[in-house]
Amino acid sequence: MEMRGAGEPVTLTALFIGFLKVSLCGIGGGGGIVWARRIAVENRRWISDREFADIVSLCQFMPGPNIVGIAVCVGAKMRGAVGTVAALSGFLIIPWVVGFSLGVLYLKFAHLTVLRNILGGIAAAAAGLLIATGIKLLTPYRRRVAALVFATLAFGLIIFGRLPLLIVLFGLVPLSIAVAGIEQARAR
Amino acid sequence: MTGPSAPVALTAHLALVSSISFGGFPTVLPDVRNFVVSTHGWMTDQEFANLFAIAQSIPGPNMILMMSLIGWKVWGFPGALASAFATFGPPCAIYFAAYRLWDRFRDAPWQRIVRLGLVPVTMGIVIASGAVMARAADTGWRSAAVTIAAAATTLATRVNPMWMLLAGAALAGVGLL
Numbered sequence: 043m044e045m046r047g048a049g050e051p052v053t054l055t056a057l058f059i060g061f062l063k064v065s066l067c068g069i070g071g072g073g074g075i076v077w078a079r080r081i082a083v084e085n086r087r088w089i090s091d092r093e094f095a096d097i098v099s100l101c102q103f104m105p106g107p108n109i110v111g112i113a114v115c116v117g118a119k120m121r122g123a124v125g126t127v128a129a130l131s132g133f134l135i136i137p138w139v140v141g142f143s144l145g146v147l148y149l150k151f152a153h154l155t156v157l158r159n160i161l162g163g164i165a166a167a168a169a170g171l172l173i174a175t176g177i178k179l180l181t182p183y184r185r186r187v188a189a190l191v192f193a194t195l196a197f198g199l200i201i202f203g204r205l206p207l208l209i210v211l212f213g214l215v216p217l218s219i220a221v222a223g224i225e226q227a228r229a230r
Numbered sequence: 231m232t233g234p235s236a237p238v239a240l241t242a243h244l245a246l247v248s249s250i251s252f253g254g255f256p257t258v259l260p261d262v263r264n265f266v267v268s269t270h271g272w273m274t275d276q277e278f279a280n281l282f283a284i285a286q287s288i289p290g291p292n293m294i295l296m297m298s299l300i301g302w303k304v305w306g307f308p309g310a311l312a313s314a315f316a317t318f319g320p321p322c323a324i325y326f327a328a329y330r331l332w333d334r335f336r337d338a339p340w341q342r343i344v345r346l347g348l349v350p351v352t353m354g355i356v357i358a359s360g361a362v363m364a365r366a367a368d369t370g371w372r373s374a375a376v377t378i379a380a381a382a383t384t385l386a387t388r389v390n391p392m393w394m395l396l397a398g399a400a401l402a403g404v405g406l407l
Contacts, residue, residue, distance in 0.1 A: 065291060067391070067392060074291075075356060076384075076391055077391070080390075080391060084388060095349045095352075095353065096332070096345055096349065097329070098352060098353075098356070099345070099348045099349045099352040099353075100328060100329065100332055101325065102352045102355065103252070103328075103348075104252070104321065104324050104325055104328055105248060105249055105250055105251040105252050105320075105321050105324060106248055106249075106251055106255065106317075106318065106320070106321020106322070106324065106325065107255045107291060107293045107294060107317070107318060107321065109291065110291060110294070110318050110321065110322060110325070111321065111322075111325040114322050114325040114326050114329065115325060115329040118326055118329045118330065118333070119329070119333065123326070126322075126326055130322065133291065134291060134294070134318065137291060138291065138294065138295065138298070138314060141288045141291070141292075141295045142295060142298055142299070142302075142310060144288045145281075145284050145285065145288060145295055145298075145299045146299070146302070148284045148288070149280070149281075149284065149299075156403065159402045159403065159405070159407070160399050160402050160403045161402075162367060162369070162373070162402055162407065163373070163376065163398040163399050163400075163401055163402025163403065163407050164395050164398050164399045164402070165363065165366070165367035165398075166364070166367040166368055166373040166374075166376040166377050166380075166398050166402075166407065167376050167377065167380040167394045167395050167397065167398030167399075168363065168367075168380075168395060168398075169360050169361070169363035169364035169367050169368070169377045169380075170360070170364070170376065170377040170378060170379065170380025170381035170382075170384070170394070171360075171380050171381070171384055171391050171394060171395075172356065172357075172359060172360030172363060173357050173360035173361065173364070173377075173381045174360075174380070174381040174382075174383075174384035174385045175356065175360075175384065176353050176354075176356035176357035176359075176360060177353075177357060177381075177385060178384075178385065179349075179353050179356070180349075180350065180353040180354075180357075183346075183349060183350055183353075186346070186350075188346075188350075189346070189349070189350035190350070192347075192350040192351050192354065193350040193351065193353050193354035193357070194354060195351075195354065196350070196351045196352075196353075196354025196355050196358065197354040197355075197357050197358045197361070200354075200355060200358035200362070201358050201361050201362070207355065208252060210351075210355065211252075211351070211352075211355070214351045215347060215348055215351050217347075218347035218348065218350060218351050219343060219344055219346075219347030219348065220347070221347065222343045222344075222346035222347040223343045223347075225346070226339070226342070226343050226346075
């Protein structure tokens with residue numbers, strides 16, 4: 043995918059607005075990855091799918107809300123520390139005020155059936171979006187057999203093995219990196 | 231209802247668990263539940279579950295919102311702000327430092343190997359998260375069809391995902407799901 047030239051820096055306002063959109067559009071757990079990819083990779087073309095997958099993976103390994111990490115890292119990549127502050131502010135300030143007010147309201151109306159049905163319908167669609175985003179981020183690696191094997195293993199251990207995320211992460215990643223290391227050594 | 235020691239204890243605890251919440255904040259939710267419900271009795275199990283459902287369904291940074299709502303229950307608006315900062319502050323500093331380090335070694339051969347090993351596993355986990363959400367959300371074949379249609383459309387086209395969320399909301403709103 044075509045990238046921006048180095049002489050064309052992304053403005054802080056663009057980072058603020060971009061991550062404001064990511065934040066407001068993301069609904070439900072993990073929805074943020076869908077929108078962060080849509081905006082940072084597909085629409086604005088700030089970074090490539092490969093770089094985005096790097097950032098998501100890096101964030102998986104760090105403590106904290108991973109989606110916030112995506113804002114921190116993309117901001118840092120585009121404009122350094124000020125970029126991080128701009129992306130983070132866009133991501134957090136307005137959505138926090140809106141979400142917090144909605145949450146306080148919801149606490150009063152949570153018993154309404156129609157509201158709960160609608161939320162259920164959104165959740166069903168959101169699940170599909172998340173699955174598709176994971177598959178898209180995996181496509182740069184589709185010709186590597188070991189990549190598909192380890193992705194399938196991670197998926198299976200969580201879904202069918204019902205293992206905790208941390209066990210899967212810290213169990214599979216060293217193995218996966220070791221296999222990649224052997225492959226690279228042989229290729230040389 | 232509670233003195234100033236309660237919000238201080240909550241904020242300190244959130245700052246601690248957010249710094250060790252490897253794999254995302256949901257991994258430490260059981261610990262937060264113990265602290266808030268069992269240890270301090272600030273709310274009931276039911277209230278905690280409701281806050282989770284609410285946070286999942288509003289747009290925005292949902293785990294930060296959930297912790298803010300807990301802070302709000304414990305100590306009103308100041309409690310909400312303190313909880314929000316405790317939840318995203320420490321991890322953000324760590325993310326920034328880690329990204330700087332990653333970026334500095336971007337052309338190192340070892341980084342290519344780490345990437346080749348790391349990315350497939352984490353993408354398998356992302357797809358699994360989607361499947362876990364689908365299992366919770368898909369109560370029948372109709373909602374499962376919505377999930378599959380949303381995934382297929384995203385893969386095949388560049389249609390704005392908002393249309394799929396709206397379609398899901400509309401179908402459920404008129405009672406079809």
